[in-house]
Amino acid sequence: MLEFISRMLGRESASSKSVAKERLRLVLVHDRASISPAMLNKLREDLVKVISNYMEIDEAALEFNLCQDDREVALVANIPVVKMKRDYSAKGQELNS
Amino acid sequence: MGEVIVVTSGKGGVGKTTTSANIGTGLANNGHKVVLVDTDIGLRNLDVVLGLENRIVYDLVDVTSGNCRLKQALIKDKRFTNLFLLPAAQTKDKTAVNPEQMRTLCQELKAEFDYAIIDCPAGIEQGFRNAIAGADRAVVVCTPEVSAVRDADRIIGLLEASELRNPKLIINRLRPAMVKRGDMMDISDILDILAIELIGVVPEDESIVVSTNRGEPAVMDLGSQAGEAYRRITKRIQGEEVPLMNLEVPKGLMDRLKKLIGLS
Numbered sequence: 571m572l573e574f575i576s577r578m579l580g581r582e583s584a585s586s587k588s589v590a591k592e593r594l595r596l597v598l599v600h601d602r603a604s605i606s607p608a609m610l611n612k613l614r615e616d617l618v619k620v621i622s623n624y625m626e627i628d629e630a631a632l633e634f635n636l637c638q639d640d641r642e643v644a645l646v647a648n649i650p651v652v653k654m655k656r657d658y659s660a661k662g663q664e665l666n667s
Numbered sequence: 668m669g670e671v672i673v674v675t676s677g678k679g680g681v682g683k684t685t686t687s688a689n690i691g692t693g694l695a696n697n698g699h700k701v702v703l704v705d706t707d708i709g710l711r712n713l714d715v716v717l718g719l720e721n722r723i724v725y726d727l728v729d730v731t732s733g734n735c736r737l738k739q740a741l742i743k744d745k746r747f748t749n750l751f752l753l754p755a756a757q758t759k760d761k762t763a764v765n766p767e768q769m770r771t772l773c774q775e776l777k778a779e780f781d782y783a784i785i786d787c788p789a790g791i792e793q794g795f796r797n798a799i800a801g802a803d804r805a806v807v808v809c810t811p812e813v814s815a816v817r818d819a820d821r822i823i824g825l826l827e828a829s830e831l832r833n834p835k836l837i838i839n840r841l842r843p844a845m846v847k848r849g850d851m852m853d854i855s856d857i858l859d860i861l862a863i864e865l866i867g868v869v870p871e872d873e874s875i876v877v878s879t880n881r882g883e884p885a886v887m888d889l890g891s892q893a894g895e896a897y898r899r900i901t902k903r904i905q906g907e908e909v910p911l912m913n914l915e916v917p918k919g920l921m922d923r924l925k926k927l928i929g930l931s
Contacts, residue, residue, distance in 0.1 A: 585849025590813050591856055597813075598820055598860065 603636055603643040610636070617647065626652040669700075669777040672784050672904070673802035675826070677818030679789030681810045682839040685875060685884075687786035688716040689894075690806075692884040693901030695750035699781040702741065702751045704772075706798040707788035708763055711755035718745060718882020719752055728756035731768040737775055746887070751780075761793045766800035773801025782904075791825060799826065805834035806866060806904075811841055811852045820861055835866035837900065842871045843914040854911075867900035869893050870914055 614634045621627055633648040674687045684707075691703040705713035708728065714720045725740035730753065737753075744750035753776075756763060776783040787798035799805065805826050809819040819836070826834045838857055845851035854868055872893035878885040885894040886901065892912070899909045 587846075587849050587852050587856065590852055591860070594813050594816055594860055597817055601817065601821060602824070 599643050610634070621649060623655075625654045628652050669780045670782055670804065671773045671777060671802045672782060672804045672806060673787055673799050673831075674784060674806050674808060675787035675795065675798065675822055676789065676808040676815070677791060677822040678809075678815045681808050681815050682869070683789075683808050684712050684716050684786050685879065686806070686808050686837060686839065686869075686897075687784050688713060688884045689886040689897035690901055690904060691750060691782070691784045692717075692744075692747070693886040693897055694782050694784075694904065695744070695747040696887065697901060697905065698749070699905075700749045700779075701782045701784065702753060702776055702780045704753045704776070704783060704785045705755040706764075706769075706785055706794060708755045708794065709757065709760050710788065711757050713786050714742075714752060714754045715882060716879055717752055717884065719754075720882075723754050726754045726756040727772075728759050728763045731764050731772060737772075737779075746883075761788070761797065764797050765793075766796050769797045769800040771801075791821065795822075795825075796829075799829060799831060802831060805831045806837055807834050807861075807863070808837045808839050809857065809861070810839050811846075811857060816852070816857055816860060823861060823863060834863055836861060836863050837866055838868045840871040841868055841914065843916050847916050865911075866903050867896055868911055868914065869896040869900075870912070 614632075617634070618627065618629060618632070628650040631650045633646075635646050637644050637646050672690075674683050674690070676683050684705075687703055691701050695701045703713055703717070704727065705711050706727065707713075711726075714723060719742050722742045725735040727740070729735045730737050730740045741751040741753055744752065773783060773785075785798050785802060788794035807819050807822055807826070809815045823834055836858070838854060841854070842851055846853045854865065858865060870892050872885070872891060874885050874888055874891035875893050878888060878891070878894075884897075885891045886897040888894040896912055899912060902909045
């Protein structure tokens with residue numbers, strides 16, 4: 571009854587537009603996540619490049635995927651580290667001290 | 668050299684054909700030489716919206732396949748001597764034309780007209796690819812519904828992938844009273860999601876049904892709210908800056924009551 575009254579008075583609480591917006595937001599995350607393999611490859615290359623600045627990684631064993639379930643889309647990367655680069659770990663020490 | 672503008676949406680039934688007819692008629696009314704091209708092969712409708720269904724002899728497929736010359740297929744409008752229609756074929760399907768043929772046709776139209784307005788079919792298959800092939804600009808029509816906004820988002824992605832940058836948005840069939848009570852997404856909600864430039868908002872208006880019944884685009888009806896919206900869109904397409912229409916719902920008894928008891 572209270573909801574009816576507040577609806578009659580145009581209160582936002584019962585609005586269906588916010589439901590529409592939230593549903594759209596979710597569905598568009600899914601729609602837009604279906605990106606081309608070429609773009610995914612480019613992203614993978616860029617990511618490897620950046621990480622390689624800091625550590626040596628095993629590129630052959632690298633896993634890289636867009637995972638989707640009902641509620642969200644996640645970029646999941648499993649990147650085996652072979653070794654850390656010495657110069658960066660030294661810099662890290664300096665920053666910490 | 669003229670300009671080719673494609674009117675598209677992804678979802679069907681959001682008002683592409685009505686929008687094309689009104690923009691085309693509006694541009695012609697402002698003195699431009701305009702051709703409207705119906706690319707919805709197999710489901711042609713632009714002819715009836717314009718009231719020209721009885722005059723069709725040749726169609727788009729006749730032109731692209733060389734059965735007739737372009738001039739023979741163009742139908743002159745009843746009201747404006749500077750407005751023409753190139754109708755779609757009704758007995759063939761979308762594969763009867765290919766994007767290359769459309770590009771050639773659009774070049775030919777641009778040499779002859781100030782504006783060519785392409786009415787795109789619903790969907791994202793060959794009909795869509797044909798319609799956008801020769802276009803310089805795109806207008807995306809969308810209604811304030813989840814399904815229409817979702818499809819518009821997909822279409823915008825596809826347009827940008829085919830080098831049709833900066834498509835402009837028309838929000839069609841907005842119902843200000845529903846927006847006001849929070850039961851319909853408003854202009855800013857939709858712009859938030861689609862993130863493209865707005866070129867017009869057309870309110871839901873019964874006069875559209877009446878004008879379609881008669882085959883006379885609402886843009887010529889000075890008493891129609893939707894007609895006014897289309898007149899403004901036409902001006903923006905010509906590059907003029909025009910403010911959005913005021914679509915506020917007049918203050919009613921309920922508003923005054925709310926104010927009285929301190930709810931707003």
